[in-house]
Amino acid sequence: MTRRDFLGFFLLGGLLGFLGRKISDKKINVEKEQEGKKAMFWRKKDEV
Amino acid sequence: MGKKVQCELCPTECVLDEYQVGGCRTRINKEGVLYSLVYGKPCSVAIDPIEKKPFFHFLPATTAFSIATAGCVLGCKFCQNWQISQAKPEETDYINLSPDDVVRQAMFYGCRSVTYTYTEPTVFYEYMYDTARLAKRFNIKNTMHSCGYIKEKPLRELSKYMDAADVDLKAFTEDFYSRICGGRLKPVLDSLVVLKDEGVWLEITNLIIPTLNDDMKKIKEMCRWIVKNLGPDVPLHFSRFFPYYKLKDLPPTPPETIRDARNTAMDVGLKYVYSGNIRSEAENTYCHKCKNLLIERTGYFVKQNNISGGKCRSCGVNIPGRWS
Numbered sequence: 001m002t003r004r005d006f007l008g009f010f011l012l013g014g015l016l017g018f019l020g021r022k023i024s025d026k027k028i029n030v031e032k033e034q035e036g037k038k039a040m041f042w043r044k045k046d047e048v
Numbered sequence: 049m050g051k052k053v054q055c056e057l058c059p060t061e062c063v064l065d066e067y068q069v070g071g072c073r074t075r076i077n078k079e080g081v082l083y084s085l086v087y088g089k090p091c092s093v094a095i096d097p098i099e100k101k102p103f104f105h106f107l108p109a110t111t112a113f114s115i116a117t118a119g120c121v122l123g124c125k126f127c128q129n130w131q132i133s134q135a136k137p138e139e140t141d142y143i144n145l146s147p148d149d150v151v152r153q154a155m156f157y158g159c160r161s162v163t164y165t166y167t168e169p170t171v172f173y174e175y176m177y178d179t180a181r182l183a184k185r186f187n188i189k190n191t192m193h194s195c196g197y198i199k200e201k202p203l204r205e206l207s208k209y210m211d212a213a214d215v216d217l218k219a220f221t222e223d224f225y226s227r228i229c230g231g232r233l234k235p236v237l238d239s240l241v242v243l244k245d246e247g248v249w250l251e252i253t254n255l256i257i258p259t260l261n262d263d264m265k266k267i268k269e270m271c272r273w274i275v276k277n278l279g280p281d282v283p284l285h286f287s288r289f290f291p292y293y294k295l296k297d298l299p300p301t302p303p304e305t306i307r308d309a310r311n312t313a314m315d316v317g318l319k320y321v322y323s324g325n326i327r328s329e330a331e332n333t334y335c336h337k338c339k340n341l342l343i344e345r346t347g348y349f350v351k352q353n354n355i356s357g358g359k360c361r362s363c364g365v366n367i368p369g370r371w372s
Contacts, residue, residue, distance in 0.1 A: 037087035037174050039075055041202045045052040045063055 051080035058121040058170055058197050059235040073136045074119035074171040086117035087175045088147070091132050091140035092166045095157055097348040101165060101193050104322055104333060105283050105369030106212045106249055108343055109350040112191065113154035116166035117142065117175065121197045123230040124218065125294035126257060133167040147179035154188055161189035161211070170198045173206070180209035189370075193253075196239035197231050203239055207246035212370065214251045214285075215240055219261035220270035228260060237273070244278050249370050252282060253324065256301050256309060257289040264312055271313040280317045281368035286310055287324035303328070320368070338363035 055062045055070050062070040064077040074086045098112045118140045120133035127133050132140055145153075154162050162183050164176045169192045180190040191212040217236060218229055225233045243250050252274065256262050274282055286309045288301045306323045310330055313321040323330035333343040333355075340362040344351040354361045358371045 036076075036078065036083035036085065039055070039057070039082040039084050040174055040177065040205075041056040041199070042053050042075075042082035043056060044050075044080060045054045046050070 051077070053077045053080060053082045055082060056199060057173055057202055059199060059232060060121060060197075061199075069136075072119045072121050072168075072171045074117065084172065084174050085137050086119060086142075086172045088144055089117055089137060089142040089175075090115040090145050090172075091118050091137075091142040092116040093143065093145065095159060096163070098161065098163070098191070099345060099348040099350065101163055101191065101214050102253065102285050102322070102324055102348075103191060103212060103214060103251055104285070104343070104345075105251065105320065105367070105371075106191065107160050107189065107370065107372070108353055108355075110160040111158065112161045112163040113150065113157065113159040114163045114165050115145070115150060115179075116164070116169070117172040118167065119171035120168040120195075121170050121231070122168065122195055125228050126255065126289065127293050128290075129166050130293040147175065147182050150179050151182045151186055151188060154183065155186060159188070161191050163191045163193065165193040168195050168197070170194060170202075173198075173202060177206060177209070180206070184209050194239075195229075195231075196236040196243075198239055199235070200238065200242055203242050204246060207243065207248050210248050212249035212251070213243050214253055215243070217252050217254050217270065217274075219254075220266045220273070221261070224261055237277075241277055244282075250278065250282050251285065252278075253285040253287055254309075255287045255289055256305055257295065258298055258301055258305070260298075262301070262305050262309075264308060267309050268312050268316060271316045271318055275317045280319050282318070283320040283322065283369075284313055284318055285322045285324045286313070288326045290325065306330075333367075335360040335363060335365060335367065337365040342367060 051066045053064050060071055066077055069076045076083050076085055094114050095111050096114050098107055098110050118132050118135045118137040169176050183190055189211040190209055193214045196215040222233045225231045286306050288306055290300050291298055310321045319336040331345045335342050342354050355367055
């Protein structure tokens, strides 16, 4: 393996890792957003 | 039983149909359960001098880790942060920052307090509440700058963890609150009394707007109410208006109006009255007994502090505030 090949694999690996992390973060955030946080002060309103 | 819910956080008490969002833009009814849309999603994060809030009698010359999310319970026509206060959460450039992250970052940057500010913290109540509880465990103080438009029960619950509050008392007429802010005065006055009763350190800010709330008779009435119901020790900040948002046609407040309001407030017995958004000696703190200079300020920065152990170095009288 030449120095150039090594550098190519190194950069490609880094790029894939970075993209993978971005996708995984986004997935986690989307799940959190869908879940939401239940409000503390509210009540069910009876329908008349 | 339907799936309508009623929010019980602020005096507006929005009744929401399924998937309807509240007037504050931050709460949604999802299948009969009310959720916050802004938990852990601040759109403003900054480290400020505590004097910027403004707090002049609370840990002077320290920094406050300051956060805000989108939304507001009011719709003031003069809002200085309308780009975020009158926006939906998704319209702002928010980040994900958990209460744990906030406290960790506050500690990392050496901030003595976390401040819930810029927009109205009531709209991110759950986020503020969880962060405040966590901060207290790590000996970091909690402060908020609020319009005080919140119901008694949530305010009393929050007060367990809140060390100081600066409340905007925007005017002393129901008409102003109704026409200019889209709210009511009475709940704000009630909140001030609750905060005092709960032992939260209290400061009040009054933005004086030409022609709208600059009547000296009303200002006098407001100051008398403060002395009677909250005591003469509560610091009052008269702030100068600059044209913003929907009130761009009005001129900035003349400096003389701020000076007259300050004199009026001191005449009725308030001990600590300041001017804001204007450079003058009225930014400094003077001892109410011996009149010596206690804290010299330039804008948000403290140049000298002559308070030692909460007392005036010159005459030894106790100076109201939280100094350490």
